[in-house]
Amino acid sequence: MSRFIIGKIGQYAIVLWIAVTLNVELPRLMPGNPLALLAGEEVGMLTAQQRTQLMANVGLDQPLPAQYLRYVQNLLRGDLGYSFQKNKPITTILADRLPWTLLLTVTSLLLSTVIGVTLGAAAAWQRGGRRDVGLLGFFVFLESLPSFWVGMLLVAVFAVQFQIFPTFGAVTPWTTLEGLPWVEDVLRHLVLPLTTLTIVSVSGAFIVSRYSMLAVLGEDYIIVARSKGLRERVILFRHALRNALLPIATVFTLNLAFAFGGATVVETVFSYPGVGRLVYEAVLNRDYPVLQAAFLMITVIVVIANILADAIYPFLDPRVRHATGQGGGR
Numbered sequence: 001m002s003r004f005i006i007g008k009i010g011q012y013a014i015v016l017w018i019a020v021t022l023n024v025e026l027p028r029l030m031p032g033n034p035l036a037l038l039a040g041e042e043v044g045m046l047t048a049q050q051r052t053q054l055m056a057n058v059g060l061d062q063p064l065p066a067q068y069l070r071y072v073q074n075l076l077r078g079d080l081g082y083s084f085q086k087n088k089p090i091t092t093i094l095a096d097r098l099p100w101t102l103l104l105t106v107t108s109l110l111l112s113t114v115i116g117v118t119l120g121a122a123a124a125w126q127r128g129g130r131r132d133v134g135l136l137g138f139f140v141f142l143e144s145l146p147s148f149w150v151g152m153l154l155v156a157v158f159a160v161q162f163q164i165f166p167t168f169g170a171v172t173p174w175t176t177l178e179g180l181p182w183v184e185d186v187l188r189h190l191v192l193p194l195t196t197l198t199i200v201s202v203s204g205a206f207i208v209s210r211y212s213m214l215a216v217l218g219e220d221y222i223i224v225a226r227s228k229g230l231r232e233r234v235i236l237f238r239h240a241l242r243n244a245l246l247p248i249a250t251v252f253t254l255n256l257a258f259a260f261g262g263a264t265v266v267e268t269v270f271s272y273p274g275v276g277r278l279v280y281e282a283v284l285n286r287d288y289p290v291l292q293a294a295f296l297m298i299t300v301i302v303v304i305a306n307i308l309a310d311a312i313y314p315f316l317d318p319r320v321r322h323a324t325g326q327g328g329g330r
Contacts, residue, residue: 012303012306019295020296026295080293101260103190105263113252116209119135120205120213121213121241125236135206142203143200147197148266166189171186189272193269204258205248221239249309278294
């Protein structure tokens with residue numbers, strides 16, 4: 001058991017180290033000059049000394065290894081740096097943006113998982129039937145749809161044509177709503193981006209759930225359960241679905257990472273003020289500190305999700321518990 005835990009801690013430590021290293025190197029490989037952003041239209045009028053001083057003010061005058069070392073030192077102090085573009089502490093910016101992204105991604109993840117797992121189990125239960133073929137074809141079709149196209153289609157139909165939902169933002173600007181009216185306004189703005197992200201995410205949960213159920217339904221204990229005369233509903237929920245949860249739990253944690261990636265496109269389409277939109281703005285403006293902080297935050301969230309998945313695996317599948325030594329000593 002202790003060896004298993006130490007191994008997992010070592011794996012996640014390596015993942016975080018790689019993420020920190022890539023956070024420093026990858027943004028600096030993008031084309032473009034951050035000096036033009038820092039100085040604006042006056043960049044052509046700066047002297048060589050002024051250019052050097054401006055780069056020194058944001059730490060870009062040092063060699064990459066020195067920048068990397070300073071970045072790690074700042075991280076250990078909990079300092080994510082300042083935004084070049086907004087001239088604000090990044091912790092303040094993320095504190096404003098992260099709640100909106102979590103509202104969008106977590107809600108979408110829960111909806112897509114519940115819908116996908118339920119319909120995947122229903123399709124597998126009638127393998128080869130009209131329900132199975134129809135649902136499989138429908139979700140394969142959804143899997144092929146680009147998220148930006150789905151978002152633009154929903155905006156054109158429900159925001160522009162019928163004017164049911166707002167076209168952009170998370171709240172109505174220039175209003176002083178409070179309490180329940182504010183909650184209603186937030187939910188109205190959430191509907192279209194949430195629907196978009198759920199549509200492009202649900203197929204993965206459906207496909208994995210279906211194939212996991214198909215594998216379980218071929219096991220001997222399902223045949224034994226049927227021979228005992230158990231009702232089909234009991235076999236489905238008490239035996240089949242329960243034993244198919246392990247790969248579904250894995251997909252849930254993986255979809256968390258995909259949800260954050262998809263949120264960048266969805267938030268950009270709907271001008272939703274989350275971390276995804278922040279990443280898009282930072283890419284356009286070569287705002288390295290913001291990109292580093294956003295990518296690191298997403299990595300940490302995904303690592304935490306995987307740690308939670310590792311913790312619940314033994315409760316979902318006794319074979320995992322015995323393999324890791326959690327089933328008790330001899």
